[in-house]
Amino acid sequence: MDFQPTKDQQALRTGMRDLLAARFDRSALRAAVERPSLDRALWQALGDAGFFALRLPESAGGVGLGLPEAVLVFEEAGRALLTGPLVATHLAAGSVAGAASGESVVTRVDGPLVAWLEEADHVQGDASGARAMRSVDPLTPLHRSRGTRTPEPEAVLLAAAEQLGSAARCTELAVQHAKQREQFGRPIGAFQAVKHLCADMLVRTEVARAAVYAAAVTEDPYEIAGAKLLADQAAVRGARDCLQVHGGMGFTWEADVHLHLKRAWVRAEQWQTADEAAEVLASAL
Structure with missing residues (x-):
């Protein structure tokens, strides 16, 4: 079996990366950090590009693709640190008016944390009594609710795909810095400790990638759980190792690693x- 993305899938991924590079580059990312509000024009652009309607059948006005294609575009979203309740709006494309086209923002009560509650046009689940809380992520406003968690496997997998994209981007940032930063007259990437950090990041990312892609094909809830577990580890540990490679400057507000x-x-x-x-x-088991 040739377990590789097809040419059409590769083109889809490239197109999404190009769109985000044009509409959500580093300057837009930093602007979002300084002014954490949802960019409605960008949300509409995502809708126009078919991001939310990707898995809707063509007869319903969608793109008519499947979960593997959705995983690829969500991976790109994670790589770019795209903001907003992407998973909830994508899942609501077939049931909430305006979600598929990007005209509506949908969030969902999933466990104790509710993202983008105040910005949402539609809230799925009971958010009564939800209280605003300080989010560790300046790009994700959160509320704490009394809701219970009943995760859909598709939602879990799309979140894992975002984590995968972030892990891959952190690996790229670490390798780039290791090649450029010099110490004692040599690039720091020449030192064994830094090599090991970068190698470990790559291994975790590629293991998670194999798990996420495979789960997108099988749609097996157990494989999806394993993919989320591996992708979470790759994203969190990868970002920590990327900080280590960057040294002191990685902890500054100006860097994107944090x-x-x-x-x-x-x-x-x-x-x-x-x-x-x-x-x-x-x-x-």
């Missing part, structure tokens, strides 16, 4: 936590 770490922390608590994923996997 944003990947903070987003990874938040995503690891959404849809399915590590403990919940482990319980799902244990139930299959």
